[in-house]
Amino acid sequence: MGMSEDRVARSMKEQLKRGYLKLAILYTLLEGPTHGYKMLKRIRESTLGLISPTAGSLYPALRDLERNGFIVGEWAGGKRRVKIYRVTERGKKIFREVVEGHFNLVLTIRRWLLKELTPIHPMEGLDVSSGIIPLAMKILLSGGIASQEDKINFLKDLKETLKRANEVINNLITNIDKRLIELERGETGKSIDVG
Template sequence: MKSTAEEIASLWREQMKRGYLKLAILFVLTKNPSHGYRMVKDIQGFTLGLLTPTVGAVYPALNELEKDKLVKGMWKEKGKKKVKVYEITRKGREVFRKAVEKHLNLVSATQNMILKELETLGIIKKNEPSPRIYMQAVKLLLLNEKAGKDEKIEALEKLKDGCHQLKEALNTMIENIEKRIDDLQSSHKNTDNNAQHIIANCK
């Protein structure tokens, strides 16, 4: 039985989400130590519902991360029961940062590919600078809680500038799209008029 394009795309999406689970766990632990059940909720919150892991998926991932010494777990009393609380190690923080950098490089390459296609369609101009708001937002999230006030303000200012650039770029893109639509409609109208003129002359 052949899969539809929608089914294949959905499968790829699920595979990518599973690949991001370990990265999401490390991100959550850069903020505070946590246990599996809490991580599930935190990951859903931080990713705005894009990742919705189950406890059954989180704990095997935690075991692998602990085996690689990227996190370490400690049993702690919580009421009348014990829970295993995990915290990220120094090696885990380094791996997390490296993984994010590689991901940003991949995003940048994909973005450039899309921008070139938009240039071909006349939606954006060649070599037009694109806002790096996504990368700036990620770098802001990566700031350690111990980062100084000035460093945080600088990161927020850069993110704000990126938002302004994004707004301007989107407005320009909308104008170019509208112009492209008008050109196509005018071209189609002229073609119809020419066809009618030819038909009239043939009568």
């Protein structure tokens, strides 16, 4: 007996969250070795709260990464011992491969979606791939040592791109509303040009 669609969707989302958490851990450790509590804080800060792991999700992910040789943990301290984690060369390599693969997938899906939406509304003005993706890749793959200037430029570029995306989306919604009215009235074959 198969799982319900809701259960399948929830399961897929949980798998994605775990994958992103592992990437966030590797990224955090590229900045330097740290212990679990500090890692939780760094992940929340570096992802602007988009990834907010709990101890209950962090430590199983750390164990899995350690078991696979992507990170190494060593106990340190006297009375209050803490396990300090660092990323291995294998972990750095897999991080780069996964991030590059992820960005390629995102660009492919973006191109596909834009191609599918073009008959409804031209999507000019929404070219994310030209500046933001390469800069994001540079920051991610810098091993946590991106310059302050690169980070500021990335956020400024992201903000401008999101503004352009918002304009395109608003135009698309307007165009869809007009097309719906046409279809509900039984009009066909007319294209609408919303600038």
